[in-house]
Amino acid sequence: MGTLTLFSIRPRSAADARLGSTVDRFARRVEALPPGICPVAAQAALLRAGAAQTCGKCVPCRDGLPRLAAEVDEIVACTADAGALERCRALAEMIRDTSDCAIGYEAAAAFLEGLDQFTDEFSAHIDQHRCTEGIGQSVPCETLCPAHVNAPGYIALVAEGKYADAVNMVRKDNPFPTACAFVCEHPCEERCRRILLDAPINIRGIKRFAVDNAPADTVATPPRSVDTARTVAIIGGGPSGLTCAYFCALMGHRVTVFEARAQLGGMMRYGIPAYRFPRERLDEDIRGILEAGTITIRCGEEVDAVRMREIADTYHAVYVAIGAQKGKTLDMPGADAEGVMSAVDMLGRIGDGDYPDFTGKDVAVVGGGNVAMDCARTAVRAGAKTVSVAYRRRKEDMTALPTEVEAAIAEGVEMMVLQAPSSIEVDDEGRCRALICQPQHIGPVKRGRPAPVAADKPPVRMPADVVLIAVGQDIDAAPFEACGMTTTWGRLDADDRLHAASGPRNVFVGGDCQTGPATVIKAIAAGKVAARNIDAFLGYNHKVACEVEAPAPHANDRTPYGRVELIERPARERRADFEDVELGMSLEEARQECGRCLRCDHFGAGATERGRQQYA
């Protein structure tokens, strides 16, 4: 003021540069939001964060947000009166509608969305002066694992070098420790409390270290209960069916698994390529499961409507876990040309050793999910000259795991993003010549995802001798519908205890055929739940023995570390074979990674009565 102002490269607020680490911590605090937190409390915290960002210029944001946050605090504290919700809504609408910038209007919009999304929770706070049933924190990894595997427990066992015990700790809730060590999407890591300090624990990597050191088929399963002489039929020998078989067998029931294909494993054998999950490693899990008790395997037996009726009449209980085996097709000109095939068909044939030969061919893959990546990387290994993935959204919108996309690119797969396949060019002999795509540009967000819009650009021609369609899978539910079981959007209906909604009353349903195509761990979780409920349906209440205990915890190591990531074999080497691409941790890496675990099973909410998600 009054003096000559010289320009400076320094920010006006000297604190800005130093705020970087605070921002990072703030983000990690949000990312680690503990599962089970009261949504109203989370809304209040979000509002406070919004109010803290106001510059102070405008009334709705500057005075409105703190006022709204104070009202919501009262709701959180269950001291608000009956009119509080309407007052909050009116104020939030005013802030959303009259704020000058996004700091104000987005904060209010987020609150209004929360108000609608969590109506039951807000009302419970006001009417019953309490949270709804189920609200309350529990161990993050264990809670978010669909099978509620005791992750802190087996991490601590691995830290102590007790790998076999770690395998059995996993098995208590999941008989596929090896499968999940290789291909699990690890939802357990999503809100790992370690994020507060540095990064989530590499839980999958630690499990891989355990099964590498104690292969599942060398670790004895826990003792089974006495024979009940009850029979359980399981339709489908995939992760869900075999999990159900394992627990039913441990409970003493006599299990028969009907599998249409030649071998057990379902999509783990007939969908996931061997370079991601070597077959011999899958067999370790399966051998472990089959040792659990009386399990009769009947492979190559497809269950049709007649057979299903017989089974339902013969067995005391039935678990239908047929998965989603039918590849979806694209309805476009030329889709029936020679060379066009469904992803699941190709991967399925590979499961029984029938590898394709794409030597010298141009291969195009349609889709952006994990199956599309599996196809593309398989095509590379099958000798293809070029492999392109055509996807109508952007790379960041692909539903495939980012690591899968990266690995495919490293192996030479070209990601043709923002390309919507419109037709297939066919030569005179009916063979596929090229995939024709309409370029897209990314548009507004619809249902939570940015939607592509046709771009004002000419069509793109991708030479292709082979087109692999990987745009999702359907469920072949017809035989079961014929038995009176109902479906919604092609999925078999069941209640939340997995009891089939209709049809024979001793039938349970779970896994992909009930949820639509999902993940291995979700299928496993369903198999476990089905086994428990079948046990109860049969009139029992078996406890599955677990003869392992989690070691006593050490004090938290608060030193921030980098997260140990599993590395892969060099792309130029691995692209030529179907061997495992990923390399496990070394002992020192595993020890450091295990040492980062904060043992939320002992510290914090995990030590309280309702802090665990464990079955007895």
Place this chain on the structure above:
Amino acid sequence: MHNIAINGEPVIAREGATILEAARKVGVRIPTLCFLKERSGVASCRVCVVEVEGEPYPVPACATPVRDGMEITTDSPKLAAYRKMALELILSSKGAALASLACEEGAEATELSKLCCELGVQVPADVDGTDALPVVEGNPFLSYDPNLCIECQRCVGACNAAARNHSLQSRMRGSHVLIDAPFGADWRATDCESCGNCAQACPTGALSLKSRRRSEAPVETPAGVQDAEARFVRTTCPHCGVGCQLELEVRDGRIVGARGAQGASNRSLLCVKGRSASYDFVSSPDRLTSPLVRSPETGELEPATWDEALDVVASRFTALRDECGGESIAAFACSRSTNEDVYLFQKMARTALRSNNIDSCARV
């Protein structure tokens, strides 16, 4: 020119005009609070929000330029509710003193009070803040009571954009904005010229002129004069030749304040002299109220009529001029004269006194 519609009525608006400007031009009232023409238009109070056909959310009329074909609604139940809520938030942002402005009525009511009356806003029930912030009043002319401040930024615009003094700033500190008014004990060390344009811009009385305190006790009024409301009498500031226009606030026959008026040279601005020292002398007991002529007999100044006094002055100057020549006379004009007065004065000196010896102490 843009063809727009305001409340269904076709209006032709200047290109680049705001919705508020276009509405005011055709006499449509849109309530405003933080907006002050030629001072501040930061669109912070959101009281002037209006609805525009096709826009999902209301927009501030003061800061939104018109577009051709725009269809504007200036009043609706929703807008009325939003305006009330904005005022209620403002009223309850501090303690009881600010909240109580909602119920003030009458001649001395602040702009905020009048707006609350217009929009039917009551004193908010649940004001729990206390008037805890210390009043800043080291400056002899101006004071700042942060407990009444609504951070509308009008004073900031007045001091910076309009007066270009850059001595009063707002501290943008999130929910805890404060005006840095340079009126503390160290006021002499600041660049503040005590012009008071900030106080004139203030809609709540947080910034106020000490010479014109709202709570002043009633003064003795000249007999027979009783004003129900203050009258504002437009005049030219007598302090220098710039010719600033001001309005003297007259109550019960007595000048109680001055405020800048829209004039070609001052655009409603005033300096410290014009605002705080341009009227006190009017009612000074030392003030001469009739001409005085020194009596040759007694040697004392004695009251005379204007004619008598002017006759003495005219005859003596005529005699001196005829006797000694015009060059013997010099004419010196007081700086507290308007340009027009000084012009006439030099004209008189040249034509009547026949002298070119002319000067003035006006050095502003």
